[in-house]
Amino acid sequence: MSAKTEKLLSLLNGQPVVPVLKIANVADAVPLARALARGGLPAIEITLRTADALEAIRRVAGEVEGAIVGAGTILDARQFDEAAAAGSKFIVSPGITNELLAAAKDSPVPLLPGAITPGEIMAAREAGLRFLKFFPAEQSGGIASLKAFASPLADVKFCPTGGITGKNAADYLSLPNVICVGGSWVAPDDMVKAGRWDEIEALARAASQLGR
Template identity: 90%
Template sequence: MTSKTEKLLSLLNGQPVIPVLKIASVADAVPLARALSRGGLRAIEITLRTADALEAIRRVAAEVEEAVVGAGTILDARQFDEAASAGSKFIVSPGITSQLLDAAKDSPVPLLPGAITPGEIMAAREAGLRFLKFFPAEQSGGIASLKAFASPLADVKFCPTGGITAKNAADYLSLPNVICVGGSWVAPDDLIKAGRWDEIEALAREASKLRK
């Protein structure tokens, strides 16, 4: 196992759910990260799906010492570099490309790339990656696919994301090749917009108790 895979595992292992966040207003970033951290979910993924995402990462990295902030929806090397410069402790991508692998090779920030086919998983494995995002999980065979990968690709672990909910998260976490899951249910858009941080903290606390 490579040092970067070990670094990524050290950041995310032990936390069953990684909140996948879409920050519409940068003012929400710090109170949201604090609420999730209080609930036991310190590692969070802020996706680059909004204009304020990079600034949100900067603020959380600078102001929420207890949080481990990562960047998601990274599609190319430029975004990788921007997210790393903003203070991301880990980088998440929906897929895997040679450009992303090159960017990650030259950076101390570990990459969690998406892979759903045997070929993609093997390509990531050849690049020294043993911990991958399985996205979109539910649409790509879900639990059945991950069970099928467990034997022929026994040294590869996954973080399934996409269609993961409070109802099915425990089923995914019961699989031997699943380290954690990614999900947005712990921080619903309506609760973020209303600033209902106590309710988000309660959702995070429930999610943090999900164990294998």
């Protein structure tokens, strides 16, 4: 196992759910991250799907003690470098490309790339990656696919994301090759917009106990 895979596992192992966040208002980033951390989910993924995403990452990295902020929806080397410079502790991409692998090779920030086919998983494995995002999980065979990978690709672990909810997360977490799951249900848009941080903290606390 590569040092970067070990680093990524050290960041995310032990936290069953990684909140996947789309920050529409940058002012929400810090109180949201604090609420999630108080609830037991310090590692979060802020997706680069909004104009303020990089600023949100900067603020969380600089202002929320104990937070482990990662950047998601990274599609190319430029975004990888920008996210790392903003303070991301890990980088998440929906897929795997040679450009991203090259960017990750030259960076101390570990990459969690998406992979759903045996070929993609083997390509990541050849690059020294043993911990991958399985995305989009539900649309790509979900639990059945991950069970099928467990034997032939026994040394590869996954973080399924996409269609994961509070109702099916525990089923995914019961699989031997699943370390954690990614999901947005712990920070519903309406709660974030209304600043209902106590309710989000409660959702995070419940999610932090899944699979235990």
